[in-house]
Amino acid sequence: MxxxxxxxxxxxxxxxxxxxxxxxxxxxxxxxxxxxxxxxxxxxxxxxxxxxxxxxxxxxxxxxxxxxxxxxxxxxxxxxxxxxxxxxxxxxxxxxxxxxxxxxxxxxxxxxxxxxxxxxxxxxxxxxxMVRRHFAATRAIGRLISNGNLGPLGSIDCFEGTPFTWPVRSVDFLRPVAGAAGVLQDIGTHCLDLLTWWLGSPSAISYEDDAMGGVEANCRIELMFGDVPATVRLSRDWARPNRYVITGRDGWVAWTVNETNHFDYGISGTGYAGDLTLHEASVGVRRPTLGAVAGEFDEAFANQVRVLVDPASDARERVPGADALTTLGLIDRCYASRRQMPMPWMVPAWRAAT
Structure with missing residues (x-):
């Protein structure tokens, strides 16, 4: 032994x-x-x-x-x-x-x-x-896309955000001179990582935010993955749907942010859609059966460390640092080409000053 x-x-x-x-x-x-x-x-x-x-x-x-x-x-x-x-x-x-x-x-x-x-x-x-790569839901969605189950894709919409409640210990978190991360570097890192993990690098990108020399609380990104348009909207100051919707010719998927084992799946031409809960696959005596429900967030978070310390784990589940370079490059491109997003509620004098 x-x-x-x-x-x-x-x-x-x-x-x-x-x-x-x-x-x-x-x-x-x-x-x-x-x-x-x-x-x-x-x-x-x-x-x-x-x-x-x-x-x-x-x-x-x-x-x-x-x-x-x-x-x-x-x-x-x-x-x-x-x-x-x-x-x-x-x-x-x-x-x-x-x-x-x-x-x-x-x-x-x-x-x-x-x-x-x-x-x-x-x-x-x-x-x-990159904890979201360890969710059963995001892995299943990626496989549906790569297997062509949705058919040629038509559009992607990601709308994520909530009022900022992260328990920071210092105002440096929000000070540009201290290297503060705005909403793009924060939750945008997760979003862009998922999109490029599923779809590869975008062929075009445009970006706008509300930073005005500070740290952005809201931003909007328009990307093209080949001929597929994708819209990403991120916010730190108002509650958003926190939902990703990917639509193709043959079906669609909708995923709620941080749902580790659940997403909605519609099949075109049938008039039907389902809310899917993912289980571990279990092979029964005669046929495959459903095992336990796939892990929750805490389990996924622990798994990203587990695969580094457990010799029995699948090394393919590790996310190498090099995988982060694509997202870092996209964020650099966004900031280099940033435009001020429309803010019609600002008084004319403020708009002129910015």
Whole structure:
């Protein structure tokens, strides 16, 4: 009988909201399964560090990043603000440590390319936290598209957003000079990653937002995937449908954002549509049967770390850092060609000033 591999030693960098809300339960689950051990957590803010560290009594609490490298973990999870991702990731890779970096990989394409090149040079793994790729629903939708089940596509509409409630600890999150990420770099990273994962790179793109020299709260992107038009609308200040609709000649799918195991599917010419709940496939004695309902969000989030530490996992489920470069390039193109979106409620003097 083969001995179980020793748990992978992991350090987490950045103990803010994403760490507390998502990485903490994921790491707790994987520790209970014996797949990893959190050996250290780092944050320069001692309050954030202690809040996170209380869930992992055996983990060292480090306020300086070089201390993380000094203890030589096997995997570092970078969950710090995006402006720190390149420096911290490249340093960890150079120290011979694999890195899993939360999205966005970097503030821009050039920095992302430096990070990917550093991983190649060091011969280490660099993965990116694109949790939506781990949803059963998004995988099934991608397969329906690639298999041609919808026929030639006709249109794509993505409308996502809600009033901003993320529990930030600093106003730097909203200050451009501090490397703040607007709605495009935030939820837009997820949206553009899904579209390019399903459809490839767009042939054309146009962009408008309401930044006016600050950080955008609303934006609109028009893309062309070959001859298929796609519209993306994102907002941080008003509730939107949070729904993606992809229409083809032979059918359509509609997916509600962050529904991990559910989407709607219509078949053209039948007059029928269904709300599908995805299950694990289970082969019965005589025929395939439905197994358990596919995992929820917390399970999907944990899975993106599981595939890095579990030798039995499917390595094809890892999302390599290089996969983030397409989205980073699109975001750079958007910002380089940005136009001010129409805001008819502004008084004439304000419009003239902008």
């Amino acid at each position: 083969n001995a179980r591999p020793a748990p992978v030693h992991v350090a987490l960098v950045g103990c803010g909201a994403v760490a507390q809300l998502y990485y903490r339960p994921a790491l707790e689950t994987l520790e209970r399964e014996g797949l990893l051990r959190l050996t250290a957590a780092h944050d320069p803010d001692p309050v954030a560090l202690d809040t996170f560290g209380d869930s992992f009594p055996s983990a060292r609490r480090l306020t300086r990043f070089p201390e993380v490298l000094a203890i030589s973990p096997q995997l570092v999870i970078i969950a710090s603000p995006p402006r720190y991702h390149p420096e911290q990731t490249i340093a960890a890779l150079a120290a011979g440590i694999d890195v899993h970096c939360e999205k966005p990989l970097a503030p821009n394409l050039a920095e992302g390319e430096r990070m990917v090149a550093a991983a190649v040079e060091a011969g280490r793994r660099l993965s990116i936290g």
